[in-house]
Amino acid sequence: MEKGYLALVLHAHLPFIRHPEHAEFLEEDWLFEAITETYIPIIDICDALLADDINFRLTMSITPPLCEMLADPLLQSRYKNHLHRLIDLANLEVHRTRTDSRFHSSALMYAERFSRARYVFEERYSGNLISAFRKFQDADCLEICTCPATHAFLPLISAPQALGAQIRVAKRNYIKHFGRAPRGIWLAECAYCPEVDEILRDEGIRYFFVDSHGIVCGTPRPVYDVYAPVYCPSGVAAFARDIESSKQVWSSEEGYPGDSEYREFYRDLGYDGHYDHVRPYLHGDGVRRNIGIKYHKITGEVELSQKDAYDPRAAWEKAAEHAGNFVFNRQHQVRWLKNVLGREPIIVSPYDAELFGHWWFEGPDFLNFVLRKFACDQDDVRLITPSEYLAKNPTHQVVRPSFSSWGDKGYAEVWLNGSNDWIYRHLHPAENRMVELAERFPKASGLLRRALNQAARELMLAQSSDWAFILTTGTCASYAEKRTRDHLARFNGIYLQIIEDRLEEDWIAELEWLDSIFQEMDYRTYRK
Amino acid sequence: MHVETKLSEVLLRRLRVDRRKKKGMGEGGQMDLFNFNRLKRPQLIELAGQVNIKGRHRLRKRELIRRLRKHLPALKNALESLRQPATVSVGTSTVFHTAAEPAVSPEPTGQPQFSDRGAPIPSHYGQDRITMMVRDPHWVFCYWELEGTAREQAAAEHGHDVFDGARWALRVHSSGLEHPHDIDVGADMNNWYLNVDDDGNYFAEIGVITRTGEFIALARSNRVHTPRSGMSDVGDTEWMTVEGDFRSVTRRVSGHVTVQAGAAERLTDRFRVHGLDSLFLGASRRASRIPPK
Numbered sequence: 167m168e169k170g171y172l173a174l175v176l177h178a179h180l181p182f183i184r185h186p187e188h189a190e191f192l193e194e195d196w197l198f199e200a201i202t203e204t205y206i207p208i209i210d211i212c213d214a215l216l217a218d219d220i221n222f223r224l225t226m227s228i229t230p231p232l233c234e235m236l237a238d239p240l241l242q243s244r245y246k247n248h249l250h251r252l253i254d255l256a257n258l259e260v261h262r263t264r265t266d267s268r269f270h271s272s273a274l275m276y277a278e279r280f281s282r283a284r285y286v287f288e289e290r291y292s293g294n295l296i297s298a299f300r301k302f303q304d305a306d307c308l309e310i311c312t313c314p315a316t317h318a319f320l321p322l323i324s325a326p327q328a329l330g331a332q333i334r335v336a337k338r339n340y341i342k343h344f345g346r347a348p349r350g351i352w353l354a355e356c357a358y359c360p361e362v363d364e365i366l367r368d369e370g371i372r373y374f375f376v377d378s379h380g381i382v383c384g385t386p387r388p389v390y391d392v393y394a395p396v397y398c399p400s401g402v403a404a405f406a407r408d409i410e411s412s413k414q415v416w417s418s419e420e421g422y423p424g425d426s427e428y429r430e431f432y433r434d435l436g437y438d439g440h441y442d443h444v445r446p447y448l449h450g451d452g453v454r455r456n457i458g459i460k461y462h463k464i465t466g467e468v469e470l471s472q473k474d475a476y477d478p479r480a481a482w483e484k485a486a487e488h489a490g491n492f493v494f495n496r497q498h499q500v501r502w503l504k505n506v507l508g509r510e511p512i513i514v515s516p517y518d519a520e521l522f523g524h525w526w527f528e529g530p531d532f533l534n535f536v537l538r539k540f541a542c543d544q545d546d547v548r549l550i551t552p553s554e555y556l557a558k559n560p561t562h563q564v565v566r567p568s569f570s571s572w573g574d575k576g577y578a579e580v581w582l583n584g585s586n587d588w589i590y591r592h593l594h595p596a597e598n599r600m601v602e603l604a605e606r607f608p609k610a611s612g613l614l615r616r617a618l619n620q621a622a623r624e625l626m627l628a629q630s631s632d633w634a635f636i637l638t639t640g641t642c643a644s645y646a647e648k649r650t651r652d653h654l655a656r657f658n659g660i661y662l663q664i665i666e667d668r669l670e671e672d673w674i675a676e677l678e679w680l681d682s683i684f685q686e687m688d689y690r691t692y693r694k
Numbered sequence: 695m696h697v698e699t700k701l702s703e704v705l706l707r708r709l710r711v712d713r714r715k716k717k718g719m720g721e722g723g724q725m726d727l728f729n730f731n732r733l734k735r736p737q738l739i740e741l742a743g744q745v746n747i748k749g750r751h752r753l754r755k756r757e758l759i760r761r762l763r764k765h766l767p768a769l770k771n772a773l774e775s776l777r778q779p780a781t782v783s784v785g786t787s788t789v790f791h792t793a794a795e796p797a798v799s800p801e802p803t804g805q806p807q808f809s810d811r812g813a814p815i816p817s818h819y820g821q822d823r824i825t826m827m828v829r830d831p832h833w834v835f836c837y838w839e840l841e842g843t844a845r846e847q848a849a850a851e852h853g854h855d856v857f858d859g860a861r862w863a864l865r866v867h868s869s870g871l872e873h874p875h876d877i878d879v880g881a882d883m884n885n886w887y888l889n890v891d892d893d894g895n896y897f898a899e900i901g902v903i904t905r906t907g908e909f910i911a912l913a914r915s916n917r918v919h920t921p922r923s924g925m926s927d928v929g930d931t932e933w934m935t936v937e938g939d940f941r942s943v944t945r946r947v948s949g950h951v952t953v954q955a956g957a958a959e960r961l962t963d964r965f966r967v968h969g970l971d972s973l974f975l976g977a978s979r980r981a982s983r984i985p986p987k
Binding site: 321322324367370372382383384385386387389397401403556557560561562563564568569570575576577578579582583587588590591592594595644647648649650651652654655656658659662663670672673676 | 744816819830885925943
């Protein structure tokens with residue numbers, strides 16, 4: 167008989183990046199890397215678990231922009247080409263390292279992995295990875311949550327209709343991809359403010375997630391800390407992150423991913439390889455960048471140039487060891503909590519999906535071991551999804567959560583500081599303008615309707631919290647700035663054309679082609 | 695993609711870069727004479743699309759400029775002010791060449807020659823408004839625009855010399871303060887960070903304090919509430935049962951729950967809210983402390 171529950175939650179998100187106007191575009195690589203290193207490995211793991219008849223439960227949020235990209239034929243085709251080139255390069259590497267015992271096993275590993283990825287992508291799923299996730303959900307092993315339409319940071323939205331639109335468009339998009347209504351939502355960055363749960367209630371969404379202090383600092387004090395969900399006064403449940411299990415995985419100092427046997431992210435063939443050898447596999451500009459073939463391990467606190475050679479076998483065994491440790495700790499935690507609380511706790515452990523495989527190369531192996539060990543090696547902890555848990559335990563304390571997020575410092579600072587605060591004086595008027603347009607044209611048709619729908623798309627794309635995040639971290643700030651400005655300029659351009667009654671069909675068509683997210687968009691979601 | 699503890703390193707680096715590039719990013723500069731030559735071809739194509747210049751993708755930059763000049767009145771709103779950055783350098787990871795010339799040296803260094811920072815957006819929207827945004831328990835961000843008729847109306851009501859010798863002020867109202875708190879802001883300022891109490895209610899007005907000490911408000915903000923930075927003192931519990939899809943929702947008040955003595959303290963001992971000393975005041979010269987309750 168279990169003593170408690172664990173909800174493993176993977177949040178899979180990438181901003182909508184699709185540039186049909188260029189033959190190739192650097193930032194589309196983010197999607198390709200995540201597919202190769204995270205999504206396909208997770209799908210492969212789930213398929214193997216099903217084939218081995220192992221009972222598991224996983225919760226994933228797959229955001230609308232990510233769903234749209236995974237389902238997009240152009241991006242699927244570009245990914246296919248990208249993967250084929252990667253396979254070519256991996257095969258060249260196998261040949262190049264055949265006499266170098268330090269690196270040959272890694273080269274073989276990459277060749278096998280990429281070719282496996284091709285098999286899963288092209289043959290098993292015909293390029294449609296959404297169908298894989300849908301299959302696992304329909305088999306009741308995976309619960310898929312939705313997320314605000316373009317991953318907007320909801321507390322920083324000014325117009326209530328615009329906040330609601332992020333939820334409503336997300337719900338509709340989810341139904342399109344998964345054939346049923348979403349039961350839960352992953353708020354972007356876990357950013358919650360009191361206006362949110364009423365809207366979730368209106369859309370029939372039963373639960374969301376917050377960071378720990380969202381519930382711990384809620385009103386009144388939660389009796390069970392973060393180890394039971396709470397109901398907002400609206401009846402929507404909030405599940406809070408458990409810090410202990412998070413830290414073991416997230417922390418770059420204390421967490422598993424920093425172990426010296428694991429692969430070093432910052433030594434990549436794109437930088438280390440002989441230029442003429444790697445040049446055909448870089449982008450058109452020939453600038454050295456990450457390719458995804460890495461031969462070194464973390465080794466310890468040493469200079470990049472002193473990193474030792476990666477040993478795939480040793481890393482894999484380390485992942486197994488860490489998985490055993492993780493499972494053991496959760497058993498221990500659950501037994502202690504049950505004793506203290508007098509009831510079975512639920513431990514909620516959310517992570518960015520891209521941590522597993524992209525940032526932490528061995529993450530998917532770790533996950534595989536964890537899921538198998540929970541199923542086969544112990545009885546204290548039962549894996550569960552939030553919906554299942556609420557079905558078994560429908561009675562909870564009423565607590566109004568606090569405004570909070572899981573961003574650095576716990577609130578909105580990452581999205582509102584000197585590097586990005588200027589965007590809101592433009593986003594807020596755009597939100598108000600969109601509501602104004604929707605109110606003014608309750609029954610638009612033809613070109614006007616297309617323009618209104620496109621205006622809504624531009625506004626939503628401008629609202630992506632990714633741009634503000636990137637402006638803070640500075641990794642490719644000019645791209646984030648460009649996206650913000652382009653979408654705002656397009657939105658305002660459409661707005662002016664509409665109110666000045668001079669709609670240009672060619673231009674609207676061009677924007678529909680450039681910014682093609684949410685084909686099902688209906689601007690009337692912005693009406694009061 | 696979110697890597698929690700590496701973020702602080704990256705943020706520190708970002709702050710140093712930001713301080714160098716601070717110029718021109720905050721207030722939105724005005725340009726008296728519009729100079730198309732400073733735009734890149736993709737931006738010109740974007741503008742040309744707004745006035746439906748046919749075949750714009752095939753036109754050279756010079757021809758685009760020539761044709762756009764004829765449409766200046768229609769483009770007025772889009773061109774109110776172009777925010778040209780102080781520098782044009784970008785990080786090493788992004789390049790936006792549309793017609794890439796092979797680099798002369800065999801290995802490009804990754805420093806691109808130009809960057810596309812996106813299409814121009816208006817510097818203002820012809821409105822009088824001030825907006826407050828809660829950032830965390832102790833900081834509220836405030837921005838405003840006074841491009842509507844409020845200034846004319848104030849002049850009409852109070853005399854055309856009302857702005858002579860007047861000080862621009864941000865007046866912050868708080869439910870915890872008996873009197874509002876005034877902050878001197880420059881006439882060219884349009885945003886401010888306020889250091890406030892947690893669990894507080896605030897709104898603000900932007901206006902002028904005349905020579906005679908009278909405050910004339912030109913716009914009033916929304917009301918905001920800062921979250922509490924610690925745990926609630928309220929211990930009363932209320933319980934709810936929700937059966938499938940909100941079909942049945944029943945509440946019962948103050949159920950008794952037996953939790954081991956000291957458990958709550960033990961649990962919350964492990965929880966600490968981070969100190970909120972911030973590197974990101976948005977330019978410390980534009981931040982003020984509101985007196986505590």
